[in-house]
Amino acid sequence: MISRERILEAAARVYAKHGFRGATTRLIAIEAGVNEVTLFRTFGSKGALLEAVLGSNRADVVQPHLPDEPQDPAAELLEFVNANLEHVRELRPLLIHTMGEIDERPEAAEFACRGRRMVHDAIVSYLRKLQQRGMADQDADVEVAAVVLTGTVMSDAMARSIVPDVYPPREHAAERYVSCFLRMIGGRKAVAAPVKKSRTRSA
Amino acid sequence: MISRERILEAAARVYAKHGFRGATTRLIAIEAGVNEVTLFRTFGSKGALLEAVLGSNRADVVQPHLPDEPQDPAAELLEFVNANLEHVRELRPLLIHTMGEIDERPEAAEFACRGRRMVHDAIVSYLRKLQQRGMADQDADVEVAAVVLTGTVMSDAMARSIVPDVYPPREHAAERYVSCFLRMIGGRKAVAAPVKKSRTRSA
DNA sequence: CGAGAATGCAAGTATCTACTTGCTTACTCC
């Protein structure tokens, strides 16, 4: 018995390369090693098949998260950014096409925005905790900082293959992004007593 | 006499909505208000038409630039970021599809990376000048800072329509991005004498 | 082992798509 899963995986690979219109049932059948008619017997139509691809993809994957009790922002953010880079890199091929197909297919729209708000909110929440504990500057714009962080991750994951020499080497990228990010928010480790210290500049 | 330009513009609009495969010659002809055969008489083939679209699009547009002599980083970067946001927003519909079609069409690959390196290098160069003049921290990672800035712009331009409430309101976005960016690099206005001052932190 | 279900195979259908062809009409310019 042909695994429904096997067809879904093959369809995802073909969709990732060719997009909706380019993912012909013939290509998908070949990729899955099944007869074309089996696709229709299993899923009913190409649209339903590809909808199932987007619906099942990542449905149960745990989103990277940040700790409730910040201890070491540098280490914690590094782990978070690394996980996020991995995550978005994996999704990239699907994301590229869903972003372009939003107007034509609702499931593409849903897929393209999945989890983005959650990641943003998680970072904002974390940054607020840092501020409360004196581990980040009080006047840092945490909403925009979160946008900057997710934007950088997205840019690296989506565009590195297009302009590779612009991005830092993969093995150091997260580290360097976090380092710059911490400068932006005045991030630091917890100190014995909350030190009320705000940076002043002539700008 | 039908303007070749008119066909190109219509084709760009159709391509921006539907991608390469979805931009049928029928749709393009309707959009341009010409007979389908005219497309072939003018351009020879659909591929050549859409190649011409990507080749002509932005061929002569001036890239946003930064001044050779920095005076006021906040103002200069604000202008630069605003211009870049505009620029990438305009290109978004075409970018979305070209990014997904890179493997299949060389002109899509060329289009997707056009200007990106230049923008990156311009920012790096500018930041270096800031450092030389004591207007930015000596230890700021200017390469990554440039990546962060272009990544933020790209993220805003590409994904705002998908998760709108995550991004700051449009009229204030550039201002807030620049503000955070300046914090990251320790950016400030020129002072009377270069002050050698590096920030130390407990992190 | 046999029945039922799953899958393959081959042929086919209807529609779409890029593109061509031949003739007609409209436009431009000398």
Next chain:
DNA sequence: GGAGTAAGCAAGTAGATACTTGCATTCTCG
């Protein structure tokens, strides 16, 4: 006004595509 060119119209071609149908083969399980 007439010649040449540009563009429209209609019909058509060949190939691609999602999908269906009928029969045959293979697989699974009681």
